[in-house]
Amino acid sequence: AQSVTQPDIHITVSEGASLELRCNYSYGATPYLFWYVQSPGQGLQLLLKYFSGDTLVQGIKGFEAEFKRSQSSFNLRKPSVHWSDAAEYFCAVGGSGATNKLIFGTGTLLAVQP
Amino acid sequence: NAGVTQTPKFRILKIGQSMTLQCAQDMNHNYMYWYRQDPGMGLKLIYYSVGAGITDKGEVPNGYNVSRSTTEDFPLRLELAAPSQTSVYFCASSRGAVTEQYFGPGTRLTVT
Numbered sequence: 001a002q003s004v005t006q007p008d009i010h011i012t013v014s015e016g017a018s019l020e021l022r023c024n025y026s027y028g029a030t031p032y033l034f035w036y037v038q039s040p041g042q043g044l045q046l047l048l049k050y051f052s053g054d055t056l057v058q059g060i061k062g063f064e065a066e067f068k069r070s071q072s073s074f075n076l077r078k079p080s081v082h083w084s085d086a087a088e089y090f091c092a093v094g095g096s097g098a099t100n101k102l103i104f105g106t107g108t109l110l111a112v113q114p
Numbered sequence: 115n116a117g118v119t120q121t122p123k124f125r126i127l128k129i130g131q132s133m134t135l136q137c138a139q140d141m142n143h144n145y146m147y148w149y150r151q152d153p154g155m156g157l158k159l160i161y162y163s164v165g166a167g168i169t170d171k172g173e174v175p176n177g178y179n180v181s182r183s184t185t186e187d188f189p190l191r192l193e194l195a196a197p198s199q200t201s202v203y204f205c206a207s208s209r210g211a212v213t214e215q216y217f218g219p220g221t222r223l224t225v226t
Contacts, residue, residue: 032212043204043217100145100211104156
């Protein structure tokens with residue numbers, strides 16, 4: 001079955017520290033992968049996406065993610081976290097089908113300590 | 115360019131009432147989606163549409179209906195509201211297949 005797992009429900013980091021949010025997927029075909037961020041009371045904003053090509057992708061707000069097919073992972077990273085990065089982060093996987101349906105993980109809530 | 119808009123932002127319904135959540139997009143996107151978000155559960159797809167006049171069920175369609183008469187609008191109808199439909203509802207759109215989805219700000223619905 002197709003699924004996305006975000007093992008960390010809640011993470012707290014200090015401002016200025018590095019960050020890695022984990023995402024593992026199970027998908028039978030070539031996956032297309034996304035990271036979205038949701039600030040409190042807001043909709044989802046796309047951080048970055050992977051469709052093909054270079055497995056290290058750059059996104060907005062200084063985020064990057066690396067696609068590792070052998071590990072079925074698409075972890076999100078940021079070298080230095082800012083207080084404004086506190087939000088919930090969702091990993092999602094889609095495929096090449098005509099419907100463009102996405103499967104979302106359950107999210108990781110990031111808190112940033114001063 | 116407003117992107118994806120949703121109305122209302124908040125709504126409280128009594129059990130058994132009905133309502134329509136409105137969604138509109140001005141990006142001329144063919145594909146539109148409705149999700150519900152429950153705490154700790156991520157987003158679940160309710161219905162989607164790949165073009166005007168074409169809709170299909172997602173993962174959790176029971177208790178909902180949709181229509182797509184225009185490219186711009188994709189309303190979601192709740193006919194007999196139940197407490198289990200208390201959730202935050204997001205509408206999204208995309209240009210087509212294998213493209214990113216753009217999300218609206220959400221509607222927070224409480225059924226009591």
